[in-house]
Amino acid sequence: MNSIAFQFAPAVMIPAHLIGEVQSKLAYVDERIACAQISPAGEQITLELKHAVSDAEKSQIEEKVQRVVVSMAQGAIRPKVQVLEDYLDRPTPFTADPMPELLRRGEISQEAPGIYALGPLLSRLIDWFESRFLDLAGSFAAQPYRFPTLIPARYLERVGYFRAFPHSLSFATHLPADLDQIDAFAEKAACDEHGNLNVPLQRFAPIQTLLSPAVCYHLYFTLADQTLPPQGVTATAVGNCFRYESLNLQSLERLWNFTMREVIFVGAKEFVLENRERARQRMQGIFEEMGFVYRVESATDPFFIGEFRKQAAFQSAFQLKYEIRARLPFKESTLAVGSYNYHQDFFGRHLNIRLPDGSPAHTGCVAFGLERMAFAFLAQFGFDPSHWPSSMQETFR
Ligand code: ATP
Ligand code: ZN
Numbered sequence: 001m002n003s004i005a006f007q008f009a010p011a012v013m014i015p016a017h018l019i020g021e022v023q024s025k026l027a028y029v030d031e032r033i034a035c036a037q038i039s040p041a042g043e044q045i046t047l048e049l050k051h052a053v054s055d056a057e058k059s060q061i062e063e064k065v066q067r068v069v070v071s072m073a074q075g076a077i078r079p080k081v082q083v084l085e086d087y088l089d090r091p092t093p094f095t096a097d098p099m100p101e102l103l104r105r106g107e108i109s110q111e112a113p114g115i116y117a118l119g120p121l122l123s124r125l126i127d128w129f130e131s132r133f134l135d136l137a138g139s140f141a142a143q144p145y146r147f148p149t150l151i152p153a154r155y156l157e158r159v160g161y162f163r164a165f166p167h168s169l170s171f172a173t174h175l176p177a178d179l180d181q182i183d184a185f186a187e188k189a190a191c192d193e194h195g196n197l198n199v200p201l202q203r204f205a206p207i208q209t210l211l212s213p214a215v216c217y218h219l220y221f222t223l224a225d226q227t228l229p230p231q232g233v234t235a236t237a238v239g240n241c242f243r244y245e246s247l248n249l250q251s252l253e254r255l256w257n258f259t260m261r262e263v264i265f266v267g268a269k270e271f272v273l274e275n276r277e278r279a280r281q282r283m284q285g286i287f288e289e290m291g292f293v294y295r296v297e298s299a300t301d302p303f304f305i306g307e308f309r310k311q312a313a314f315q316s317a318f319q320l321k322y323e324i325r326a327r328l329p330f331k332e333s334t335l336a337v338g339s340y341n342y343h344q345d346f347f348g349r350h351l352n353i354r355l356p357d358g359s360p361a362h363t364g365c366v367a368f369g370l371e372r373m374a375f376a377f378l379a380q381f382g383f384d385p386s387h388w389p390s391s392m393q394e395t396f397r
Contacts, residue, residue, distance in 0.1 A: 004049045009045070018072060029064045032050055086296075133263070145236070151210055171211075227358075236264065262368075293329075
């Protein structure tokens, strides 16, 4: 048996712009990995394992890591990052990590990795941001919707989600309609010391449903096989979203269960692109009034390994995604708190949503992560409301 940490060189050099992206995928390589780090120059990988393993097992794990590296980094071309707004040099009154204070105040209570209950301060902060987002939605006369937390497997299948993001899926099931099985479950079900339920998967009904990874998909499915009105559709909704992020789940920054507010545009290409741009400019005003410290830059979605290179290159070539990256002064880094997305006619084609002229509709959405918004705000402004933006003073006095 060997020691539990080991290092090796990646089969191909990992370029600086891919280090974070590759590292986040290493969390999904093998259950035995407790921590995976790529050195800042991209020339060394360090794995920490949960327990000692044989040399043969080590090489197996290393081989899987190299598959990720080669698939994502070989021949990768650095995308040109387009910066639309840069307010990262605004001053912040706070520089500490908000997590210890949030814990001390009982404002967060971790139920499991990536699953948190939030207390009154965070809830009020989220409500405050929600009213700004609702103002934004109102400025477009967006119609309100409420969508389920569950989403049928066949919906996600139809829009290629299984291929693009298999690693982050969360599945929902139930017991089969069988009295003997339900009785046996009621009698014997218990959790072991790791929190695992002692019931084998084959005792559950086949999976037809997942926990929804995004809000806007539900709207596109309500519009499937329809012709849109000439003015298009503008909608808004808030919802629970689920993305399993494995070892990357940490603090309020990366949750398994989080909440997203979206403003969604469905219509002609110009309608979607112009509204996405208007939404960005209106948010710029709101952020300016707050003194929020952030930047808006082009970005790509965290596609899974095999799909990453092609899909990420496509997304950046057509400027399909811009992220609002808030400064986190305590770690000198940024966190995506929202995004401005354009899907071209992808959903229109796959779901047969038509414009009045019969061509496929285009879609786009503006999406905000509510927990991240509150977290980034506290990381920049701290816990003393007298240091908060004047527009918040009345609510939080
Ligand atoms: P697309 O239209 O490309 O599908 P989307 O509507 O799914 O995009 P994303 O950009 O993927 O939107 O996510 C929107 C926001 O949700 C992010 O900017 C972030 O604030 C928040 N978010 C995403 N993943 C997490 C997570 N694991 N934990 C907390 N917040 C998250
Ligand atoms: Zn969306």
